Amino acid sequence: MLGDLTSDFIAAPFMRRLNALVGLSDDDKSAILDSLTDARTARPRADLLRADDVIDGLSVVLEGFACRYKLLPDGRRQIVAFLVPGDFCDLRVLVVERADHAVAALAPTTTASITRDRLLSLVNTRPRLSRALWWSTLVEDAILREWLVNVGQRAAIERVSHLLCELYLRLEAVGLAADGRLELPVTQSELGDALGLSTVHINRTLRELRGQGLLETNGKSYFIRDLARLARVGIFSPDYLRVGRDLLEPRPDRY
Amino acid sequence: MLGDLTSDFIAAPFMRRLNALVGLSDDDKSAILDSLTDARTARPRADLLRADDVIDGLSVVLEGFACRYKLLPDGRRQIVAFLVPGDFCDLRVLVVERADHAVAALAPTTTASITRDRLLSLVNTRPRLSRALWWSTLVEDAILREWLVNVGQRAAIERVSHLLCELYLRLEAVGLAADGRLELPVTQSELGDALGLSTVHINRTLRELRGQGLLETNGKSYFIRDLARLARVGIFSPDYLRVGRDLLEPRPDRY
DNA sequence: TTGCCGAATTAACATGGATTAGTAGCCCGA
DNA sequence: TCGGGCTACTAATCCATGTTAATTCGGCAA
Numbered sequence: 001m002l003g004d005l006t007s008d009f010i011a012a013p014f015m016r017r018l019n020a021l022v023g024l025s026d027d028d029k030s031a032i033l034d035s036l037t038d039a040r041t042a043r044p045r046a047d048l049l050r051a052d053d054v055i056d057g058l059s060v061v062l063e064g065f066a067c068r069y070k071l072l073p074d075g076r077r078q079i080v081a082f083l084v085p086g087d088f089c090d091l092r093v094l095v096v097e098r099a100d101h102a103v104a105a106l107a108p109t110t111t112a113s114i115t116r117d118r119l120l121s122l123v124n125t126r127p128r129l130s131r132a133l134w135w136s137t138l139v140e141d142a143i144l145r146e147w148l149v150n151v152g153q154r155a156a157i158e159r160v161s162h163l164l165c166e167l168y169l170r171l172e173a174v175g176l177a178a179d180g181r182l183e184l185p186v187t188q189s190e191l192g193d194a195l196g197l198s199t200v201h202i203n204r205t206l207r208e209l210r211g212q213g214l215l216e217t218n219g220k221s222y223f224i225r226d227l228a229r230l231a232r233v234g235i236f237s238p239d240y241l242r243v244g245r246d247l248l249e250p251r252p253d254r255y
Numbered sequence: 256m257l258g259d260l261t262s263d264f265i266a267a268p269f270m271r272r273l274n275a276l277v278g279l280s281d282d283d284k285s286a287i288l289d290s291l292t293d294a295r296t297a298r299p300r301a302d303l304l305r306a307d308d309v310i311d312g313l314s315v316v317l318e319g320f321a322c323r324y325k326l327l328p329d330g331r332r333q334i335v336a337f338l339v340p341g342d343f344c345d346l347r348v349l350v351v352e353r354a355d356h357a358v359a360a361l362a363p364t365t366t367a368s369i370t371r372d373r374l375l376s377l378v379n380t381r382p383r384l385s386r387a388l389w390w391s392t393l394v395e396d397a398i399l400r401e402w403l404v405n406v407g408q409r410a411a412i413e414r415v416s417h418l419l420c421e422l423y424l425r426l427e428a429v430g431l432a433a434d435g436r437l438e439l440p441v442t443q444s445e446l447g448d449a450l451g452l453s454t455v456h457i458n459r460t461l462r463e464l465r466g467q468g469l470l471e472t473n474g475k476s477y478f479i480r481d482l483a484r485l486a487r488v489g490i491f492s493p494d495y496l497r498v499g500r501d502l503l504e505p506r507p508d509r510y
Numbered sequence: 511t512t513g514c515c516g517a518a519t520t521a522a523c524a525t526g527g528a529t530t531a532g533t534a535g536c537c538c539g540a
Numbered sequence: 541t542c543g544g545g546c547t548a549c550t551a552a553t554c555c556a557t558g559t560t561a562a563t564t565c566g567g568c569a570a
Protein backbone atom coordinates (compact mmCIF):
# COMPACT_ATOMS: atom_id res chain seq x y z
CA MET A 1 0.00 0.00 0.00
CA LEU A 2 1.01 3.56 -0.46
CA GLY A 3 1.25 6.23 2.22
CA ASP A 4 -2.36 7.04 3.06
CA LEU A 5 -2.82 10.75 2.77
CA THR A 6 -0.37 10.92 -0.05
CA SER A 7 -1.94 8.07 -1.88
CA ASP A 8 -5.41 9.55 -1.61
CA PHE A 9 -4.09 12.73 -3.03
CA ILE A 10 -2.10 11.22 -5.81
CA ALA A 11 -4.77 8.71 -6.64
CA ALA A 12 -7.47 11.36 -6.93
CA PRO A 13 -7.74 11.32 -10.73
CA PHE A 14 -7.80 7.56 -10.68
CA MET A 15 -10.63 7.35 -8.18
CA ARG A 16 -12.48 10.12 -9.90
CA ARG A 17 -12.40 8.17 -13.07
CA LEU A 18 -13.47 4.84 -11.66
CA ASN A 19 -16.15 6.56 -9.69
CA ALA A 20 -17.50 8.45 -12.63
CA LEU A 21 -19.41 5.58 -14.05
CA VAL A 22 -20.44 3.16 -11.44
CA GLY A 23 -20.55 5.06 -8.21
CA LEU A 24 -18.28 2.88 -6.15
CA SER A 25 -19.04 2.34 -2.51
CA ASP A 26 -16.61 3.66 0.09
CA ASP A 27 -15.76 0.07 0.69
CA ASP A 28 -14.88 -0.53 -2.97
CA LYS A 29 -12.83 2.59 -2.98
CA SER A 30 -10.71 1.71 -0.03
CA ALA A 31 -10.37 -1.86 -1.26
CA ILE A 32 -8.80 -0.76 -4.47
CA LEU A 33 -6.74 2.01 -2.92
CA ASP A 34 -5.37 -0.43 -0.39
CA SER A 35 -4.40 -2.77 -3.19
CA LEU A 36 -2.17 -0.24 -4.86
CA THR A 37 1.47 -0.95 -4.21
CA ASP A 38 4.83 -0.26 -5.60
CA ALA A 39 4.45 3.35 -6.69
CA ARG A 40 7.24 4.42 -8.95
CA THR A 41 8.03 7.32 -11.16
CA ALA A 42 9.35 6.93 -14.67
CA ARG A 43 11.23 9.58 -16.60
CA PRO A 44 10.07 10.82 -19.95
CA ARG A 45 10.89 8.35 -22.74
CA ALA A 46 11.22 5.46 -20.32
CA ASP A 47 9.22 2.38 -21.21
CA LEU A 48 6.67 1.41 -18.59
CA LEU A 49 6.03 -1.80 -20.43
CA ARG A 50 7.82 -3.29 -23.35
CA ALA A 51 6.23 -5.33 -26.12
CA ASP A 52 6.53 -9.00 -25.24
CA ASP A 53 7.15 -8.22 -21.59
CA VAL A 54 5.51 -10.69 -19.29
CA ILE A 55 2.96 -8.76 -17.32
CA ASP A 56 2.77 -9.59 -13.65
CA GLY A 57 0.18 -7.13 -12.50
CA LEU A 58 -1.98 -4.18 -13.41
CA SER A 59 -0.44 -0.72 -13.40
CA VAL A 60 -2.38 2.48 -13.10
CA VAL A 61 -1.15 5.88 -14.13
CA LEU A 62 -1.48 8.17 -11.13
CA GLU A 63 0.35 11.21 -12.42
CA GLY A 64 1.94 12.20 -15.68
CA PHE A 65 1.32 11.26 -19.26
CA ALA A 66 2.12 8.12 -21.22
CA CYS A 67 1.38 6.42 -24.50
CA ARG A 68 0.90 3.00 -26.01
CA TYR A 69 2.85 2.54 -29.19
CA LYS A 70 3.90 0.05 -31.80
CA LEU A 71 7.05 0.20 -33.86
CA LEU A 72 7.70 -0.96 -37.39
CA PRO A 73 11.06 -2.59 -37.99
CA ASP A 74 12.28 0.46 -39.90
CA GLY A 75 11.62 2.74 -36.97
CA ARG A 76 8.28 4.22 -37.89
CA ARG A 77 6.22 4.55 -34.76
CA GLN A 78 2.48 4.71 -34.27
CA ILE A 79 1.17 5.87 -30.93
CA VAL A 80 -2.08 3.99 -30.48
CA ALA A 81 -3.26 5.61 -27.26
CA PHE A 82 -2.46 8.32 -24.78
CA LEU A 83 -2.72 7.43 -21.11
CA VAL A 84 -3.72 10.14 -18.70
CA PRO A 85 -3.94 9.85 -14.92
CA GLY A 86 -6.52 7.25 -14.02
CA ASP A 87 -5.85 5.10 -17.07
CA PHE A 88 -4.57 1.56 -16.88
CA CYS A 89 -1.37 0.45 -18.52
CA ASP A 90 -2.35 -3.10 -19.21
CA LEU A 91 -5.85 -4.18 -18.35
CA ARG A 92 -5.56 -7.20 -20.53
CA VAL A 93 -3.29 -8.67 -17.89
CA LEU A 94 -6.46 -10.25 -16.59
CA VAL A 95 -6.39 -12.67 -19.45
CA VAL A 96 -3.16 -12.43 -21.32
CA GLU A 97 0.31 -12.38 -19.98
CA ARG A 98 2.19 -10.61 -22.65
CA ALA A 99 1.60 -7.29 -24.30
CA ASP A 100 1.57 -6.85 -28.06
CA HIS A 101 2.65 -3.25 -27.72
CA ALA A 102 4.78 -1.05 -25.53
CA VAL A 103 3.86 1.72 -23.12
CA ALA A 104 6.17 4.67 -22.58
CA ALA A 105 6.12 7.65 -20.28
CA LEU A 106 6.04 10.97 -22.12
CA ALA A 107 6.32 13.11 -19.01
CA PRO A 108 7.54 12.11 -15.56
CA THR A 109 4.92 9.53 -14.76
CA THR A 110 3.96 7.90 -11.50
CA THR A 111 2.32 4.53 -11.57
CA ALA A 112 1.18 2.06 -8.95
CA SER A 113 0.39 -1.61 -9.34
CA ILE A 114 -2.04 -4.24 -8.27
CA THR A 115 -0.83 -7.81 -8.37
CA ARG A 116 -2.66 -10.13 -10.68
CA ASP A 117 -3.93 -12.30 -7.85
CA ARG A 118 -5.18 -9.37 -5.86
CA LEU A 119 -6.87 -8.00 -8.92
CA LEU A 120 -8.60 -11.28 -9.67
CA SER A 121 -9.91 -11.53 -6.15
CA LEU A 122 -11.14 -7.94 -6.25
CA VAL A 123 -12.93 -8.59 -9.49
CA ASN A 124 -14.51 -11.76 -8.18
CA THR A 125 -15.82 -10.23 -5.01
CA ARG A 126 -16.77 -6.73 -6.10
CA PRO A 127 -19.11 -6.61 -9.07
CA ARG A 128 -19.16 -2.84 -9.32
CA LEU A 129 -15.42 -2.67 -9.40
CA SER A 130 -15.47 -5.34 -12.03
CA ARG A 131 -17.92 -3.28 -14.03
CA ALA A 132 -15.76 -0.22 -13.69
CA LEU A 133 -12.82 -2.12 -15.17
CA TRP A 134 -14.91 -3.44 -18.02
CA TRP A 135 -16.11 0.04 -18.70
CA SER A 136 -12.54 1.25 -18.82
CA THR A 137 -11.61 -1.23 -21.48
CA LEU A 138 -14.69 -0.44 -23.50
CA VAL A 139 -13.95 3.25 -23.47
CA GLU A 140 -10.41 2.49 -24.54
CA ASP A 141 -11.73 0.47 -27.43
CA ALA A 142 -14.11 3.19 -28.43
CA ILE A 143 -11.29 5.71 -28.41
CA LEU A 144 -9.18 3.40 -30.52
CA ARG A 145 -11.94 3.09 -33.11
CA GLU A 146 -12.36 6.82 -33.16
CA TRP A 147 -8.62 7.26 -33.67
CA LEU A 148 -8.81 4.94 -36.64
CA VAL A 149 -11.56 7.10 -38.09
CA ASN A 150 -9.44 10.12 -37.34
CA VAL A 151 -6.34 8.88 -39.08
CA GLY A 152 -8.20 7.14 -41.89
CA GLN A 153 -10.66 9.84 -42.85
CA ARG A 154 -9.89 13.24 -41.43
CA ALA A 155 -7.61 15.88 -42.92
CA ALA A 156 -4.71 17.16 -40.85
CA ILE A 157 -6.46 20.15 -39.34
CA GLU A 158 -9.44 18.01 -38.46
CA ARG A 159 -7.23 15.38 -36.87
CA VAL A 160 -5.36 17.80 -34.68
CA SER A 161 -8.56 19.54 -33.61
CA HIS A 162 -10.20 16.25 -32.84
CA LEU A 163 -7.32 15.07 -30.70
CA LEU A 164 -7.19 18.33 -28.80
CA CYS A 165 -10.89 18.11 -28.04
CA GLU A 166 -10.56 14.53 -26.88
CA LEU A 167 -7.61 15.20 -24.63
CA TYR A 168 -9.22 18.29 -23.19
CA LEU A 169 -12.33 16.36 -22.18
CA ARG A 170 -10.37 13.43 -20.83
CA LEU A 171 -8.13 15.64 -18.75
CA GLU A 172 -11.05 17.72 -17.59
CA ALA A 173 -12.80 14.57 -16.44
CA VAL A 174 -9.99 13.85 -14.01
CA GLY A 175 -9.59 17.44 -12.88
CA LEU A 176 -6.49 18.23 -14.90
CA ALA A 177 -7.92 20.73 -17.33
CA ALA A 178 -10.42 23.54 -17.05
CA ASP A 179 -11.44 26.79 -18.72
CA GLY A 180 -10.03 25.62 -22.00
CA ARG A 181 -6.56 25.24 -20.56
CA LEU A 182 -4.60 22.03 -20.60
CA GLU A 183 -1.04 20.86 -20.34
CA LEU A 184 0.10 18.41 -22.97
CA PRO A 185 3.56 17.23 -22.05
CA VAL A 186 4.20 15.83 -25.50
CA THR A 187 6.39 17.02 -28.32
CA GLN A 188 5.02 17.87 -31.72
CA SER A 189 6.79 14.85 -33.04
CA GLU A 190 4.83 12.69 -30.61
CA LEU A 191 1.58 14.29 -31.75
CA GLY A 192 2.65 13.40 -35.25
CA ASP A 193 3.23 9.78 -34.32
CA ALA A 194 -0.24 9.65 -32.82
CA LEU A 195 -1.96 11.25 -35.80
CA GLY A 196 0.01 9.79 -38.67
CA LEU A 197 1.40 13.18 -39.64
CA SER A 198 4.93 14.52 -39.88
CA THR A 199 6.30 16.83 -37.22
CA VAL A 200 6.52 19.63 -39.70
CA HIS A 201 2.92 19.29 -40.63
CA ILE A 202 1.81 19.23 -37.02
CA ASN A 203 3.62 22.51 -36.59
CA ARG A 204 1.99 24.01 -39.68
CA THR A 205 -1.40 22.83 -38.51
CA LEU A 206 -1.04 24.25 -35.03
CA ARG A 207 -0.01 27.54 -36.59
CA GLU A 208 -3.14 27.45 -38.70
CA LEU A 209 -5.32 26.81 -35.65
CA ARG A 210 -3.65 29.67 -33.85
CA GLY A 211 -4.17 31.84 -36.91
CA GLN A 212 -7.86 31.05 -36.88
CA GLY A 213 -8.03 32.20 -33.29
CA LEU A 214 -9.04 28.76 -32.06
CA LEU A 215 -5.99 27.96 -30.04
CA GLU A 216 -3.14 29.51 -28.15
CA THR A 217 -0.02 27.60 -27.28
CA ASN A 218 2.88 28.37 -25.08
CA GLY A 219 5.33 25.52 -24.89
CA LYS A 220 3.30 22.61 -23.67
CA SER A 221 0.45 24.74 -22.37
CA TYR A 222 -2.53 24.80 -24.65
CA PHE A 223 -5.47 27.16 -24.42
CA ILE A 224 -8.53 26.28 -26.42
CA ARG A 225 -10.22 29.59 -27.04
CA ASP A 226 -13.43 28.20 -28.44
CA LEU A 227 -14.06 24.55 -27.75
CA ALA A 228 -17.32 24.44 -29.66
CA ARG A 229 -15.69 25.82 -32.77
CA LEU A 230 -12.67 23.56 -32.41
CA ALA A 231 -15.03 20.61 -32.10
CA ARG A 232 -16.76 21.68 -35.28
CA VAL A 233 -13.47 21.92 -37.13
CA GLY A 234 -12.48 18.48 -35.82
CA ILE A 235 -15.91 16.97 -36.48
CA PHE A 236 -15.69 15.94 -32.88
CA SER A 237 -18.55 14.47 -30.93
CA PRO A 238 -17.86 13.34 -27.37
CA ASP A 239 -20.22 10.37 -27.47
CA TYR A 240 -17.49 7.81 -27.79
CA LEU A 241 -15.91 8.91 -24.55
CA ARG A 242 -18.98 7.97 -22.58
CA VAL A 243 -19.79 4.59 -24.02
CA GLY A 244 -23.09 3.51 -22.63
CA ARG A 245 -22.79 5.87 -19.73
CA ASP A 246 -26.33 7.11 -19.64
CA LEU A 247 -27.59 3.63 -20.10
CA LEU A 248 -25.68 2.12 -17.29
CA GLU A 249 -26.56 4.59 -14.63
CA PRO A 250 -30.31 4.06 -14.44
CA ARG A 251 -29.87 0.40 -13.73
CA PRO A 252 -26.67 0.01 -11.79
CA ASP A 253 -27.93 -3.13 -10.09
CA ARG A 254 -28.65 -5.07 -13.17
CA TYR A 255 -25.65 -7.35 -13.02
CA MET B 256 -31.73 -23.65 -31.29
CA LEU B 257 -30.93 -24.25 -34.89
CA GLY B 258 -31.48 -27.46 -36.80
CA ASP B 259 -28.82 -29.86 -35.50
CA LEU B 260 -26.94 -31.19 -38.47
CA THR B 261 -27.33 -27.96 -40.31
CA SER B 262 -26.20 -25.94 -37.37
CA ASP B 263 -23.13 -28.03 -36.81
CA PHE B 264 -22.24 -27.57 -40.38
CA ILE B 265 -22.91 -23.87 -40.58
CA ALA B 266 -21.37 -23.19 -37.24
CA ALA B 267 -18.15 -24.99 -38.11
CA PRO B 268 -16.03 -21.88 -38.55
CA PHE B 269 -17.39 -20.48 -35.33
CA MET B 270 -16.58 -23.57 -33.29
CA ARG B 271 -13.23 -23.88 -34.94
CA ARG B 272 -12.39 -20.43 -33.85
CA LEU B 273 -13.55 -20.73 -30.26
CA ASN B 274 -11.86 -24.04 -30.02
CA ALA B 275 -8.58 -22.82 -31.38
CA LEU B 276 -7.46 -21.22 -28.22
CA VAL B 277 -8.94 -22.84 -25.22
CA GLY B 278 -9.79 -26.37 -26.24
CA LEU B 279 -13.43 -26.41 -25.26
CA SER B 280 -14.91 -29.56 -23.83
CA ASP B 281 -17.63 -31.36 -25.78
CA ASP B 282 -19.94 -30.15 -23.10
CA ASP B 283 -18.97 -26.52 -23.63
CA LYS B 284 -19.37 -26.95 -27.33
CA SER B 285 -22.85 -28.29 -27.19
CA ALA B 286 -23.81 -25.75 -24.57
CA ILE B 287 -22.95 -22.86 -26.82
CA LEU B 288 -24.29 -24.49 -29.96
CA ASP B 289 -27.58 -25.14 -28.22
CA SER B 290 -27.74 -21.52 -27.20
CA LEU B 291 -27.66 -20.26 -30.75
CA THR B 292 -31.06 -19.17 -31.92
CA ASP B 293 -32.69 -17.02 -34.46
CA ALA B 294 -30.48 -17.64 -37.46
CA ARG B 295 -31.06 -15.08 -40.15
CA THR B 296 -29.45 -14.04 -43.36
CA ALA B 297 -28.79 -10.44 -44.26
CA ARG B 298 -28.24 -9.14 -47.75
CA PRO B 299 -25.16 -7.23 -48.74
CA ARG B 300 -25.27 -3.64 -47.52
CA ALA B 301 -27.87 -4.42 -44.89
CA ASP B 302 -27.03 -3.24 -41.41
CA LEU B 303 -26.78 -6.01 -38.85
CA LEU B 304 -26.54 -3.46 -36.11
CA ARG B 305 -26.98 0.26 -36.25
CA ALA B 306 -25.10 2.79 -34.15
CA ASP B 307 -27.16 3.59 -31.06
CA ASP B 308 -29.20 0.45 -31.47
CA VAL B 309 -30.06 -1.13 -28.19
CA ILE B 310 -28.40 -4.51 -28.18
CA ASP B 311 -30.43 -7.35 -26.80
CA GLY B 312 -28.11 -10.25 -27.37
CA LEU B 313 -24.90 -11.44 -28.87
CA SER B 314 -24.78 -12.22 -32.57
CA VAL B 315 -22.24 -14.44 -34.21
CA VAL B 316 -21.37 -14.42 -37.88
CA LEU B 317 -21.80 -17.96 -39.17
CA GLU B 318 -21.40 -17.39 -42.87
CA GLY B 319 -20.58 -14.43 -45.05
CA PHE B 320 -18.63 -11.27 -44.49
CA ALA B 321 -19.40 -8.11 -42.58
CA CYS B 322 -17.78 -4.97 -41.28
CA ARG B 323 -17.92 -2.55 -38.41
CA TYR B 324 -17.94 1.05 -39.52
CA LYS B 325 -18.35 4.59 -38.37
CA LEU B 326 -19.65 7.45 -40.46
CA LEU B 327 -18.77 11.11 -40.38
CA PRO B 328 -21.67 13.51 -40.83
CA ASP B 329 -20.49 14.39 -44.33
CA GLY B 330 -20.63 10.79 -45.45
CA ARG B 331 -17.02 9.73 -45.14
CA ARG B 332 -16.91 6.20 -43.85
CA GLN B 333 -14.22 4.34 -41.98
CA ILE B 334 -14.50 0.59 -41.75
CA VAL B 335 -12.94 -0.28 -38.41
CA ALA B 336 -13.09 -4.05 -38.66
CA PHE B 337 -13.97 -6.91 -40.96
CA LEU B 338 -16.00 -9.73 -39.48
CA VAL B 339 -15.45 -13.21 -40.87
CA PRO B 340 -17.34 -16.34 -39.92
CA GLY B 341 -16.78 -17.06 -36.26
CA ASP B 342 -16.54 -13.40 -35.27
CA PHE B 343 -18.95 -11.71 -32.91
CA CYS B 344 -20.99 -8.71 -33.89
CA ASP B 345 -21.25 -7.13 -30.52
CA LEU B 346 -19.39 -8.73 -27.67
CA ARG B 347 -19.62 -5.61 -25.62
CA VAL B 348 -23.27 -6.42 -25.13
CA LEU B 349 -22.12 -8.06 -21.96
CA VAL B 350 -21.58 -4.68 -20.43
CA VAL B 351 -23.00 -1.98 -22.59
CA GLU B 352 -26.36 -1.82 -24.19
CA ARG B 353 -25.76 0.43 -27.09
CA ALA B 354 -23.20 0.29 -29.83
CA ASP B 355 -21.08 3.26 -30.79
CA HIS B 356 -20.73 1.99 -34.32
CA ALA B 357 -22.67 0.07 -36.92
CA VAL B 358 -22.17 -3.37 -38.40
CA ALA B 359 -23.10 -4.10 -41.98
CA ALA B 360 -23.14 -7.23 -44.10
CA LEU B 361 -20.89 -6.99 -47.14
CA ALA B 362 -21.91 -10.34 -48.59
CA PRO B 363 -25.01 -12.40 -47.84
CA THR B 364 -24.36 -13.05 -44.19
CA THR B 365 -25.91 -15.52 -41.81
CA THR B 366 -25.88 -14.77 -38.12
CA ALA B 367 -27.27 -16.44 -35.05
CA SER B 368 -27.84 -14.99 -31.62
CA ILE B 369 -27.51 -15.78 -27.98
CA THR B 370 -29.73 -13.86 -25.62
CA ARG B 371 -28.02 -11.70 -23.08
CA ASP B 372 -29.32 -13.72 -20.15
CA ARG B 373 -28.26 -16.99 -21.66
CA LEU B 374 -24.86 -15.57 -22.42
CA LEU B 375 -24.38 -14.32 -18.90
CA SER B 376 -25.28 -17.67 -17.47
CA LEU B 377 -22.93 -19.45 -19.87
CA VAL B 378 -20.13 -17.14 -18.90
CA ASN B 379 -20.76 -17.60 -15.21
CA THR B 380 -20.83 -21.36 -15.33
CA ARG B 381 -18.20 -22.15 -17.96
CA PRO B 382 -14.84 -20.57 -17.31
CA ARG B 383 -13.26 -21.85 -20.49
CA LEU B 384 -16.02 -20.43 -22.58
CA SER B 385 -15.64 -17.20 -20.73
CA ARG B 386 -11.94 -17.24 -21.51
CA ALA B 387 -12.65 -17.88 -25.14
CA LEU B 388 -14.85 -14.82 -25.30
CA TRP B 389 -12.28 -12.68 -23.54
CA TRP B 390 -9.70 -13.90 -25.96
CA SER B 391 -11.91 -12.95 -28.86
CA THR B 392 -12.20 -9.39 -27.68
CA LEU B 393 -8.48 -9.14 -27.07
CA VAL B 394 -7.69 -10.33 -30.56
CA GLU B 395 -10.15 -7.81 -31.91
CA ASP B 396 -8.39 -5.08 -29.98
CA ALA B 397 -5.02 -6.19 -31.20
CA ILE B 398 -6.26 -6.13 -34.79
CA LEU B 399 -7.67 -2.67 -34.27
CA ARG B 400 -4.32 -1.40 -32.99
CA GLU B 401 -2.58 -2.96 -35.94
CA TRP B 402 -5.04 -1.30 -38.30
CA LEU B 403 -4.23 2.03 -36.74
CA VAL B 404 -0.55 1.37 -37.35
CA ASN B 405 -1.44 0.37 -40.88
CA VAL B 406 -3.39 3.48 -41.72
CA GLY B 407 -1.17 5.81 -39.73
CA GLN B 408 2.24 4.64 -40.89
CA ARG B 409 2.18 2.41 -43.92
CA ALA B 410 2.19 3.49 -47.55
CA ALA B 411 -0.63 2.36 -49.79
CA ILE B 412 1.05 -0.75 -51.17
CA GLU B 413 2.08 -1.76 -47.68
CA ARG B 414 -1.42 -1.25 -46.36
CA VAL B 415 -3.07 -3.32 -49.03
CA SER B 416 -0.52 -6.10 -48.67
CA HIS B 417 -0.88 -6.09 -44.93
CA LEU B 418 -4.64 -6.35 -45.08
CA LEU B 419 -4.50 -9.17 -47.60
CA CYS B 420 -2.12 -11.12 -45.37
CA GLU B 421 -4.31 -10.58 -42.36
CA LEU B 422 -7.50 -11.62 -44.08
CA TYR B 423 -5.84 -14.63 -45.61
CA LEU B 424 -4.69 -15.90 -42.23
CA ARG B 425 -7.99 -15.16 -40.55
CA LEU B 426 -9.96 -16.93 -43.24
CA GLU B 427 -7.52 -19.82 -43.31
CA ALA B 428 -7.96 -20.20 -39.56
CA VAL B 429 -11.64 -20.92 -40.03
CA GLY B 430 -11.19 -23.12 -43.06
CA LEU B 431 -12.24 -20.57 -45.65
CA ALA B 432 -8.94 -20.03 -47.40
CA ALA B 433 -6.11 -22.31 -48.44
CA ASP B 434 -3.23 -22.53 -50.91
CA GLY B 435 -3.08 -18.78 -51.18
CA ARG B 436 -6.64 -18.56 -52.42
CA LEU B 437 -9.32 -16.54 -50.74
CA GLU B 438 -12.65 -14.99 -51.55
CA LEU B 439 -13.10 -11.39 -50.48
CA PRO B 440 -16.68 -10.41 -51.13
CA VAL B 441 -15.91 -6.73 -50.83
CA THR B 442 -15.69 -4.00 -53.42
CA GLN B 443 -12.56 -1.98 -53.97
CA SER B 444 -14.39 0.97 -52.55
CA GLU B 445 -14.93 -0.97 -49.34
CA LEU B 446 -11.26 -1.84 -49.19
CA GLY B 447 -10.60 1.85 -49.55
CA ASP B 448 -12.88 2.68 -46.65
CA ALA B 449 -11.04 0.18 -44.51
CA LEU B 450 -7.58 1.42 -45.44
CA GLY B 451 -8.15 5.14 -45.66
CA LEU B 452 -7.45 5.16 -49.40
CA SER B 453 -9.56 6.17 -52.39
CA THR B 454 -11.12 3.55 -54.62
CA VAL B 455 -8.96 4.67 -57.48
CA HIS B 456 -5.82 4.21 -55.50
CA ILE B 457 -6.87 0.78 -54.29
CA ASN B 458 -7.25 -0.18 -57.91
CA ARG B 459 -3.85 1.19 -58.86
CA THR B 460 -2.28 -0.58 -55.91
CA LEU B 461 -3.82 -3.92 -56.75
CA ARG B 462 -2.58 -3.49 -60.29
CA GLU B 463 0.89 -2.85 -58.92
CA LEU B 464 0.75 -5.98 -56.78
CA ARG B 465 -0.36 -7.99 -59.78
CA GLY B 466 2.42 -6.45 -61.80
CA GLN B 467 4.95 -7.55 -59.24
CA GLY B 468 3.65 -11.08 -59.54
CA LEU B 469 2.50 -11.16 -55.93
CA LEU B 470 -1.18 -11.41 -56.53
CA GLU B 471 -3.78 -12.56 -59.00
CA THR B 472 -7.34 -11.37 -58.86
CA ASN B 473 -10.42 -12.44 -60.63
CA GLY B 474 -13.46 -10.58 -59.49
CA LYS B 475 -13.62 -11.23 -55.81
CA SER B 476 -11.30 -14.21 -55.92
CA TYR B 477 -7.80 -13.42 -54.79
CA PHE B 478 -4.77 -15.63 -55.22
CA ILE B 479 -1.70 -14.75 -53.22
CA ARG B 480 1.15 -16.15 -55.24
CA ASP B 481 3.82 -15.64 -52.62
CA LEU B 482 2.57 -15.05 -49.12
CA ALA B 483 6.03 -14.61 -47.65
CA ARG B 484 6.89 -11.93 -50.15
CA LEU B 485 3.55 -10.21 -49.74
CA ALA B 486 4.09 -10.21 -45.99
CA ARG B 487 7.46 -8.60 -46.52
CA VAL B 488 5.97 -5.90 -48.70
CA GLY B 489 3.26 -5.30 -46.12
CA ILE B 490 5.67 -5.43 -43.17
CA PHE B 491 3.26 -8.00 -41.84
CA SER B 492 3.90 -10.12 -38.82
CA PRO B 493 1.11 -12.43 -37.66
CA ASP B 494 1.86 -12.08 -33.96
CA TYR B 495 -1.02 -9.78 -33.25
CA LEU B 496 -3.52 -12.36 -34.48
CA ARG B 497 -2.51 -14.79 -31.77
CA VAL B 498 -2.42 -12.56 -28.73
CA GLY B 499 -1.06 -14.55 -25.87
CA ARG B 500 -1.86 -17.80 -27.54
CA ASP B 501 1.29 -19.66 -26.66
CA LEU B 502 1.10 -18.34 -23.16
CA LEU B 503 -2.40 -19.40 -22.47
CA GLU B 504 -2.12 -22.94 -23.61
CA PRO B 505 0.39 -24.24 -21.11
CA ARG B 506 -1.79 -23.25 -18.21
CA PRO B 507 -5.34 -23.60 -19.37
CA ASP B 508 -6.58 -24.22 -15.85
CA ARG B 509 -5.22 -21.16 -14.27
CA TYR B 510 -8.48 -19.26 -14.06
C1' DT C 511 28.36 33.21 -18.59
C1' DT C 512 29.10 29.95 -22.36
C1' DG C 513 28.04 26.14 -25.03
C1' DC C 514 25.19 22.37 -26.12
C1' DC C 515 21.10 19.88 -27.41
C1' DG C 516 16.54 18.91 -28.17
C1' DA C 517 12.38 21.05 -29.70
C1' DA C 518 9.87 24.55 -32.37
C1' DT C 519 9.58 26.91 -36.42
C1' DT C 520 9.87 28.11 -41.23
C1' DA C 521 10.78 27.86 -46.22
C1' DA C 522 11.56 25.32 -50.60
C1' DC C 523 10.79 21.54 -52.91
C1' DA C 524 9.11 16.65 -53.93
C1' DT C 525 5.54 13.27 -54.19
C1' DG C 526 1.93 10.00 -52.90
C1' DG C 527 -2.48 9.79 -53.19
C1' DA C 528 -7.04 12.42 -54.07
C1' DT C 529 -10.04 14.09 -57.48
C1' DT C 530 -12.21 14.29 -61.69
C1' DA C 531 -13.70 12.35 -65.62
C1' DG C 532 -14.26 9.20 -68.23
C1' DT C 533 -14.80 3.90 -70.63
C1' DA C 534 -15.92 -0.78 -70.29
C1' DG C 535 -17.76 -5.01 -68.34
C1' DC C 536 -21.37 -7.36 -65.89
C1' DC C 537 -25.58 -8.55 -63.65
C1' DC C 538 -30.31 -8.14 -63.23
C1' DG C 539 -34.89 -6.80 -63.97
C1' DA C 540 -38.33 -5.10 -67.35
C1' DT D 541 -33.49 -8.19 -75.79
C1' DC D 542 -32.50 -3.93 -73.95
C1' DG D 543 -31.34 -0.60 -70.50
C1' DG D 544 -29.90 0.86 -65.91
C1' DG D 545 -26.85 0.65 -62.27
C1' DC D 546 -22.88 -1.06 -60.02
C1' DT D 547 -18.10 -2.03 -60.13
C1' DA D 548 -13.58 -2.30 -62.26
C1' DC D 549 -10.35 0.06 -64.45
C1' DT D 550 -7.56 3.98 -66.49
C1' DA D 551 -5.51 8.57 -67.47
C1' DA D 552 -4.76 13.52 -66.40
C1' DT D 553 -4.40 16.78 -63.16
C1' DC D 554 -4.15 18.80 -58.55
C1' DC D 555 -3.01 19.39 -53.90
C1' DA D 556 -2.25 17.92 -49.09
C1' DT D 557 1.27 16.34 -46.84
C1' DG D 558 6.08 14.59 -46.67
C1' DT D 559 11.05 15.68 -46.92
C1' DT D 560 15.03 18.28 -46.46
C1' DA D 561 17.47 21.69 -44.54
C1' DA D 562 18.32 25.70 -41.99
C1' DT D 563 17.31 29.05 -38.17
C1' DT D 564 15.81 30.10 -33.70
C1' DC D 565 14.62 29.32 -29.02
C1' DG D 566 15.00 27.65 -24.28
C1' DG D 567 16.73 24.93 -20.73
C1' DC D 568 20.53 22.94 -18.57
C1' DA D 569 25.33 21.59 -17.37
C1' DA D 570 30.03 23.03 -16.92
